[in-house]
Structure formats: structure tokens, C-alpha cells
Amino acid sequence: MLTTEEITQQEQQALLSHFNLADVAPLVESLREIGQEDFEKVCILITINKREVFFRAGTQTTHENNLWIQKKSNVVDAFDHSSLFEKAVYADDPDSFYKGSGLSPKDFAIVGGGFPIGIKNTGIIGSLIVSGLTDEGDHELAYKALLDLKAQQG
Secondary structure, eight states, X not given: OOOHHHHHHHHHHTOBSOOOHHHHXXXXXXXXXXXXXXXXXXXXXXXXXXXXXXXXXXXXXXXXXXXXXXXXXXXXXXXXXXXXXXXXXXXXXXXXXXXXXXXXXXXXXXXXXXXXXXXXXXXEEEEEEEESSOHHHHHHHHHHHXXXXXXXXX
């Protein structure tokens, strides 16, 4: 399990120079290339300003993946951090997350796979949510895809 410091560093490393509707297709292509055979095992949600701009359900996914997507997305939207970051913060006592925040496990999941999309010198403007692998696998796929898109942007 990554530490909060390591996850924060990943979030900083994945900051983009820009992200808009024209960047969605290249991000999806990065997910496809990096995910390879796992691409069909995941559902993917991309949002900009809380607007759903892309959703894809892999051929090996179920409705359960859609439920996890929404819970992870809610965490990113509420905290402007990856859902794995919140898991790391509350690793010793996940129940305290729900008790302390007043949020419901029905609507929020502190597991990996929700990753904020941020723009350098601007802040968080969206999210990339992956569901279907292990929670750390979901997180890693999102992180690597954002790094790949950043490299493409120069």
C-alpha cells in the first residue's frame, strides 16, 4: 500500500498543462494501451467539472463496476484527492472515515481507482475513475494513463 505522501506525489506528477474535451480521446487511448488485456476488465468514467464526458464498460464488467465507479467518483469530487489517498489516510480505521465525515458507505468508497484530473496552476477540474481490477491496480492504471497523456502534451 502506498503512503499518503507517495499518493500526493503521484497526484502532483500527474498534473496536466491542460485538459478539455479534445484530450478525452488521447486519454482513453492511453488507458487502452497501458491496460492492454485488462482494458476489457474495467469500466472507465472521465469527468470534467463534474460533467460525465466519457464512460466505457469493458466486455468483462458487470453493473457492480458501475456502482464502484460512482462511489469512487463521489470521493474524488468531495475531497479533491484520489480515492486511494483517502484509503491510506483511514487505513487503520476505515469506519472512522464514515463516522467523521457523516458520509455513507452506500455512496462513498475509500478504495483505489478514483484519480483527480488536475491542471498545473489551476487545480482539480475533473476525474478519471477506473473499476474492475484490484483497487491498487485501478489506481495505477489511472495514474499511468495520466502520466502518458502528460508526456504527449509535452
